[in-house]
Amino acid sequence: MEKRFLRKTLGMFLMVCLMGGLFQVLAVPSAHAANTVLKQSNFEDGTTQGWTGRSTAETVTATTEAARSGSYGLKVSDRSQSWHGVTLDITANVEFGKTYVLSGWIKLPEGSGDNRVYMSMQRGAGTDTFYEQIAYDTASANRWVEIKTEYKLREPADQLSIYFEIPGLETQPFYLDDFVMEKKPDQDPIVIEEGIPSLKAVFGDQFLFGAAFENFELLQEADRKLLAKHFNSVTPGNVLKWDTLQRQEGVFDFTGADAAVQFAVDNGQQVRGHTLVWHNQTPDWVFRDASGNLVSKDVLFQRMENHIKTVVGRYKDHIYAWDVANEVIDAGQPDGLRRSLWYQIAGEEYIEKAFIYAHEADPDAVLFINDYNTHEPAKSQALYNLIQRLQAKGIPIHGVGHQTHMNIDYPSMSEIENSIVKFAALGLKTEITELDIDVYSNSSQRYDTLPDNIAQKQTTRYKQLFDIFKKHSALIDNVTVWGKDDGNTWLRKFPVSRNNWPLLFNERLQSKPAYWAIVNAAQPQAPAAPANVKAVAGNTQVALSWDAVQGATGYSVKRATASGGPFTTVASSVTAAVYTDTGLVNGTKYFYTVSAINNVGESPSSAQVSATPQETPLPATGDQVVQYRVGDSNAGDNQLKPHLRIANRGDDAVPLSELTLRYWYTVDGDKTQQFNCDWAQLGCSNLSGSLVKMAEAKPGADYYIEVKFSAAAGSLAAGGNSGDIQLRIHKTDWTNYSEEGDHSFDGTKKSFADWERVTLYRNGTLVWGTEPGM
Numbered sequence: 001m002e003k004r005f006l007r008k009t010l011g012m013f014l015m016v017c018l019m020g021g022l023f024q025v026l027a028v029p030s031a032h033a034a035n036t037v038l039k040q041s042n043f044e045d046g047t048t049q050g051w052t053g054r055s056t057a058e059t060v061t062a063t064t065e066a067a068r069s070g071s072y073g074l075k076v077s078d079r080s081q082s083w084h085g086v087t088l089d090i091t092a093n094v095e096f097g098k099t100y101v102l103s104g105w106i107k108l109p110e111g112s113g114d115n116r117v118y119m120s121m122q123r124g125a126g127t128d129t130f131y132e133q134i135a136y137d138t139a140s141a142n143r144w145v146e147i148k149t150e151y152k153l154r155e156p157a158d159q160l161s162i163y164f165e166i167p168g169l170e171t172q173p174f175y176l177d178d179f180v181m182e183k184k185p186d187q188d189p190i191v192i193e194e195g196i197p198s199l200k201a202v203f204g205d206q207f208l209f210g211a212a213f214e215n216f217e218l219l220q221e222a223d224r225k226l227l228a229k230h231f232n233s234v235t236p237g238n239v240l241k242w243d244t245l246q247r248q249e250g251v252f253d254f255t256g257a258d259a260a261v262q263f264a265v266d267n268g269q270q271v272r273g274h275t276l277v278w279h280n281q282t283p284d285w286v287f288r289d290a291s292g293n294l295v296s297k298d299v300l301f302q303r304m305e306n307h308i309k310t311v312v313g314r315y316k317d318h319i320y321a322w323d324v325a326n327e328v329i330d331a332g333q334p335d336g337l338r339r340s341l342w343y344q345i346a347g348e349e350y351i352e353k354a355f356i357y358a359h360e361a362d363p364d365a366v367l368f369i370n371d372y373n374t375h376e377p378a379k380s381q382a383l384y385n386l387i388q389r390l391q392a393k394g395i396p397i398h399g400v401g402h403q404t405h406m407n408i409d410y411p412s413m414s415e416i417e418n419s420i421v422k423f424a425a426l427g428l429k430t431e432i433t434e435l436d437i438d439v440y441s442n443s444s445q446r447y448d449t450l451p452d453n454i455a456q457k458q459t460t461r462y463k464q465l466f467d468i469f470k471k472h473s474a475l476i477d478n479v480t481v482w483g484k485d486d487g488n489t490w491l492r493k494f495p496v497s498r499n500n501w502p503l504l505f506n507e508r509l510q511s512k513p514a515y516w517a518i519v520n521a522a523q524p525q526a527p528a529a530p531a532n533v534k535a536v537a538g539n540t541q542v543a544l545s546w547d548a549v550q551g552a553t554g555y556s557v558k559r560a561t562a563s564g565g566p567f568t569t570v571a572s573s574v575t576a577a578v579y580t581d582t583g584l585v586n587g588t589k590y591f592y593t594v595s596a597i598n599n600v601g602e603s604p605s606s607a608q609v610s611a612t613p614q615e616t617p618l619p620a621t622g623d624q625v626v627q628y629r630v631g632d633s634n635a636g637d638n639q640l641k642p643h644l645r646i647a648n649r650g651d652d653a654v655p656l657s658e659l660t661l662r663y664w665y666t667v668d669g670d671k672t673q674q675f676n677c678d679w680a681q682l683g684c685s686n687l688s689g690s691l692v693k694m695a696e697a698k699p700g701a702d703y704y705i706e707v708k709f710s711a712a713a714g715s716l717a718a719g720g721n722s723g724d725i726q727l728r729i730h731k732t733d734w735t736n737y738s739e740e741g742d743h744s745f746d747g748t749k750k751s752f753a754d755w756e757r758v759t760l761y762r763n764g765t766l767v768w769g770t771e772p773g774m
Contacts, residue, residue, distance in 0.1 A: 035101060035182035038093045042178055043072040051088050051176075054163055058084050066175035068105050068144050073177035076164075085165035086176060087122070093181060094160050096153055097220070102162060103148035104179040106139045108172065114140045115169050119147045124159035135497050139174065149497070150184070152487075155216040190222040192229065192509050199504075199515075200232035202522045206473035208233040208270055210480030212434065215239055215256050217488060218263055226484055226509050228267040233478055235272040235433070236260035243281045246307055254314065261318050272433070272480065273319040275326040275370065276308050277354040279340035287341040297346045304350070305357045312361035321478075323370040323401055323433065324358050325351050329383050336382025351386070352395050359396035370401030370433055375415035377732070380422065387426055399429030405482070406465075407438035408457055417468045418734035421638065424475040432469065434482040436502035437461050437514075438491055446498045455501075455513060462504070463517040470522065471550050485509050526601035527552040530577070530594045532668065534741040535611035536699040541582045542590055542611045545740030548577040548636060549603070552596035557581070560591045563608065567593060577636075578740050584613045611699065622767035623650025624716070626661065628755035631726060633747040635739040639730040640665060641678075642705070642744065645723065645752055646760065648716040656682070656709035656716060660761040663727070664701035664743035664772050667693075671731045675705065681723025686713035691729060698772035700743030705729060743772045 041049045043062040051074055053060050059078040066073030076086045094100065106117045119135040135149035147164075162181075166172045199209045210233030217223040227234065238244055239256035246252050264271045286303055289295050295303075312322060328351055330338040337343055342350045351369075358367050369387065373379050383400070390397050400423040404416065424430050439447070439454050447454070469479055483489040487507035491500040504515040530546040544557060555574040558567035559581060571579055584590060589612045593605035624646060631641030642663050648654055667673070673691050677684035690706050705727060716722060731737075739745040744757045759769035 034185045036185075037180060037182050038100075039088070039090065039181040040179070041074070041088070041176075042070055043067075043074050044070045046072055048074060051086050054083060054085050054087050054165070055081070057081070058086065060086050065109075066107075066177060068107065068175075068177035073175050075173065075175055077173040079166075079171055079173065082167045082170040083165055084170065085163050087161045087163035088179075089159070089161050090181060091157070091160045093183075094153055094157070096156050098186070099150060099152045099184040101148070101150050101180075101182040101184060102135075103146055104164065105144045105146050105177050106137070106164065107144045107175045107177075108139050108141045109175070110141050112141045112172065114138050115166050115172055117145075117147065117174060118165050118167065119149065120163050120165055121151075122159075122161040122163060123157045125155070125157055133493070133497060144177075155219070187508075190220075190508050192222055192226045193511055194229070196511055196515075197519050199230040199519070202519050203479070204232070206470060207476045208478040208480075210234055210270070210272065210478055211484040212237045212274075212480060212482045213260075213484060214488065215260055217484070218259065222509055223484070224263070226505065227263075228269075231269065231484070233270040233272060233480060234260075234264050235274050235480055237274070238281070240273050240311070241275060241278070241281045242286065242307065243283050245311060247283055249285055249303070250306075252310060257311075257315075261315055265318055270321075270478075271315070271319045272431075272478070273312070273315065273322040273365075274433075275323040276311070276358060277304070277324060277328075277342060277350065278326040279338060279342065280327075282341075287345060294341070294345055297349070300342070300345045300350070301353055304353060308354065308357040309361040312358050312365065316362035316365065319362075319365065321366040321368060321399070321431070322358055322362075324354050324367045324397075326370045327372065328369070329371050329379055329386070331376070331378035331382045336379075336385060348386075348389075352390065352393065355390070355395050355397050366398045366429060367396060368399040368401040368429075368431065368433070369397060370403065372403040372405055372434070373411075374400070374402045374423070375411050375419040380419055384422065384426070387423070387428070391426070397428070399431060399477075400426075401431050401433035403434035403482075404432050404465075405434060405436055405438070406461065407441050408454060408461065409441045413461075413464045413468060414733060414735050416465065417472070418638065420468070420472050420475060422734055424472075429477050430472075430475050431478040431480070432476065433478075433480050435465075435479060436482045436489065436491060437465075438502050439500055440498075443495050448499065450499075450501045458501075459513040459517045462514040463521050466518040466521060467550075486512075524598075524600050525551070527596035527598050527603045529603045530555065530596055530606045532738055533592070533594050533606045533609050534666070534700070535590075535592055535609040536741050536743075537611040537613045539615050540584050540586055540613050541580055542584060542592070542613060543578070543580045543741060544592055544594065544609075545578045545738070546594050546606065547738055549596040551598055552603075553599065554597045555579070556595045556597060556602065558593050558595075558605065561588065563591055563610070565591075567591075567605075586613045586615055588612065622762070624648055624654060624659065624760055624762065624767055625754050626756075626758045626760045626768050627721075627752040628744070628746070628758050629749050629752045630745070630747050631728070633750070635745065635747055636736055638734045638736045639728055640705075640737060640739065640745075641726070641728045642758070643752075644707075644725045644727065644758060645721050646716060646725075647721040648718060651718050653715040653717050654762070655711070656686075656713040656722065657711045658763050659709060659716075660764075661705075661707040661725075662759045662761070662771075663705040663707075664698075664757065664759075665703055665705070665737070665739065665745065666697075666701060666742055667703050667731075668738045669731075669735060670702075671733055671735060673703075673729055673731050676728040676730075678726040678728050680725045682709075682713050682725075686710050687725070689727065698743070700741055701772040 046062050062072045063075045066075040117139045118133045120133045123130045137145045137147050203209045211231045212235040214237050485505040486501040491502050527549045533546040536543045557571040557579050559570045560567045591610045595605050596603040627645040629643045631643045675689040687709050756769045
């Protein structure tokens with residue numbers, strides 16, 4: 001989602017708040033006695049002191065009505081365009097690589113409503129002009145407001161001008177007074193930490209570790225060294241986008257892209273190409289004819305094909321993956337697709353064509369669809385549905401890019417994990433493409449320095465996130481952070497201009513606590529204690545189950561006959577997350593703990609559980625029998641899939657409407673669930689299912705699926721059966737179940753067989769099976 005300054009006309013200034021920058025915007029400064037004042041405008045001589053209008057339309061005058069302190073201030077009036085304002089040339093005062101403090105006081109004339117005023121920078125470089133909003137605040141007629149920021153020039157410029165504007169109201173006059181420009185003292189040269197672990201080495205056996213960068217970050221040795229040391233994958237942030245490569249039709253400029261890719265090649269890094277088709281940063285000529293009207297679909301596709309094949313073909317030996325279609329989803333639309341100009345001209349077909357053209361240009365490239373908030377239920381489903389449509393048509397889509405722009409509170413880790421698992425199930429590659437963790441939770445917050453509690457919260461979030469990535473490293477090929485350091489993040493411009501510290505290294509390229517949290521957690525450690533341990537009593541035995549522990553190579557099971565012990569080890573080399581303790585005495589209560597083991601050591605013991613073996617009652621038997629097979633033998637995934645069949649072994653037909661099935665299970669975190677009938681020989685429309693929470697949990701069950709049949713289902717003939725009834729349930733947030741130990745689950749039953757742990761009732765009377773706790 002990084003956005004660079006667009007080369008645009010003055011009338012497009014409102015777009016600039018979405019762009020990243022060539023100036024490194026730093027912390028809002030406090031007073032610093034050692035700063036050197038370079039310019040100061042108080043207008044006390046009654047002149048404009050070099051400030052002029054941005055066009056010839058504005059009237060700029062030093063007047064007493066605009067004074068904040070002293071007798072004069074600057075009044076800006078007669079604005080008629082949103083970009084009209086007041087500007088000052090500061091080219092002679094700014095040096096490459098130095099840091100400056102800019103501040104000015106703004107007020108609106110009496111009777112004006114509140115309006116947001118921006119301090120912005122205009123930079124000329126050769127024949128190009130760039131515009132950047134660097135600070136803002138809400139001005140009013142009732143008080144003066146100081147707009148103040150600090151920035152560092154990161155790329156050489158031929159011309160620089162500071163200016164103030166009110167993009168939201170084109171005719172609003174305003175006052176400016178007491179403008180000050182200061183140069184901060186030079187800091188010691190930045191030197192990276194050469195001796196700390198390299199991220200690419202720490203995670204090298206799990207996934208590529210990447211970073212996005214801008215070409216100006218290649219100008220300083222420390223920046224280049226940090227990129228080369230820690231990252232084995234890089235994403236050029238903007239130089240591969242359409243507005244950089246082909247601003248005019250047929251005129252390609254690969255200067256920046258070639259430099260970025262060559263840097264990666266020289267340092268043995270993989271390159272992700274970002275991006276080919278996007279609703280943003282695509283020149284308007286792509287969509288319009290000479291008269292300004294939208295072009296035909298055929299013309300659009302010709303232009304798209306030429307661009308994609310030229311760009312992808314040029315880098316086919318150096319760019320391993322492309323974000324082909326970027327941010328195409330809008331869950332608010334009936335078909336889930338963003339109504340971009342691409343869509344308005346060509347509908348969904350433009351996405352298909354983009355993948356086809358990219359694959360033709362480089363058959364070996366891995367082609368991704370890339371989007372943000374892929375965890376949100378509606379957006380996730382819209383993207384999932386689109387991918388299924390593309391796959392059904394044979395479109396060469398190979399992977400899903402989860403941007404993963406997070407903040408300090410949102411989203412939950414389970415939402416991120418569920419999204420990874422959900423899309424991987426489509427058989428596609430998974431990459432985390434634009435990771436950062438915003439220190440704010442809304443646009444109104446602002447910090448001068450990063451509070452300690454927020455830094456700690458961010459550190460915890462990074463560790464939790466990478467725990468998920470490591471857990472699913474078999475699914476994830478690349479984790480890329482969207483910027484190598486806090487001084488080079490789009491979040492200092494978007495959604496508002498303010499300080500932000502969302503990455504693993506600070507502005508001076510030093511490692512942050514978040515870096516150490518993920519690095520230390522990646523080192524070999526003893527496993528955590530098993531969770532969700534369950535004990536289910538049987539006849540002279542107790543069946544134990546628990547959640548598998550990441551990094552464990554085995555488990556130890558301990559038993560006692562008194563709560564709290566002493567415990568005796570009964571099994572020390574258990575490799576699965578289940579164990580059955582046999583040869584026990586019925587009627588005796590046994591207590592158990594479980595610990596996890598690996599080559600580093602043993603975990604603490606789990607929470608204690610208990611069970612009392614007892615003689616198993618005979619199941620209810622009648623003429624009707626339930627047969628079962630497992631539809632999904634993975635006991636730890638995010639869905640239950642029991643396949644059931646009712647057999648009639650009596651001499652008379654039985655109306656199905658008299659029968660009720662119950663499948664018993666544990667929910668493992670009481671969340672909203674959804675029942676589905678995937679297929680039934682008698683017709684899913686002829687049955688209904690409900691998920692019932694038990695008033696009192698029993699061993700192996702706190703819920704049951706209840707299936708009833710309508711009269712339209714017909715009857716079971718004597719000696720016949722119902723045919724397959726294939727059920728599926730999942731939690732609406734797609735978190736996992738743990739089916740080991742569930743009363744009705746048996747992962748070994750791959751073919752239909754009589755199964756007394758699924759119960760059957762006829763007119764409310766149990767006629768087959770054993771209920772939990774019987």
